[in-house]
Amino acid sequence: MIIRYQILFACLFLLAACNHNPHVRDSQLALMKTTNPKPVVTDQNKSNDSVEEIKKDVSSFPELYDVAVIKGKKDTLVVYKVKHLYRFNMKKIEKDVNKKLEKKYPKENFTVSSDYKIFLEAVRLDEKMKSAKFSHKEAEKRLEDIVKMTDKTK
Numbered sequence: 001m002i003i004r005y006q007i008l009f010a011c012l013f014l015l016a017a018c019n020h021n022p023h024v025r026d027s028q029l030a031l032m033k034t035t036n037p038k039p040v041v042t043d044q045n046k047s048n049d050s051v052e053e054i055k056k057d058v059s060s061f062p063e064l065y066d067v068a069v070i071k072g073k074k075d076t077l078v079v080y081k082v083k084h085l086y087r088f089n090m091k092k093i094e095k096d097v098n099k100k101l102e103k104k105y106p107k108e109n110f111t112v113s114s115d116y117k118i119f120l121e122a123v124r125l126d127e128k129m130k131s132a133k134f135s136h137k138e139a140e141k142r143l144e145d146i147v148k149m150t151d152k153t154k
Contacts, residue, residue: 037126039069042139050105054078057100063093068122072143077150078112079119090114113150121146 039051055069063086070077082090098112125142128134
């Protein structure tokens, strides 16, 4: 009986040891943990200050725990994760977030979503933007595709 426990423990130990990978990207863990990506601006002529302010405003909601903001030429994508206890109020939360953003930034065109798939795509775009091979034009095109995805999911 003791030998069985030792074998079981050894197998579990080996599986746990093989699981450690220091090169795991945020997009691979985005659905399981808080990634808290930095706000991204796809238009190289715009500053990052207003985007930081938008992220701070959305993060101030107690129901939310992870926020990603991507600002393009025309659209600003705001994606967030809702804490588990507040998932029944998602429509109200989205309405409140939208209302606050429209009131504070009337000239911006916001797309707000709590969809995990959209959040994952936003994190992937953030990772691609860090690459030197990914141009601002490609990032703007990808942002437009993500915004179109939000229309399909509603």
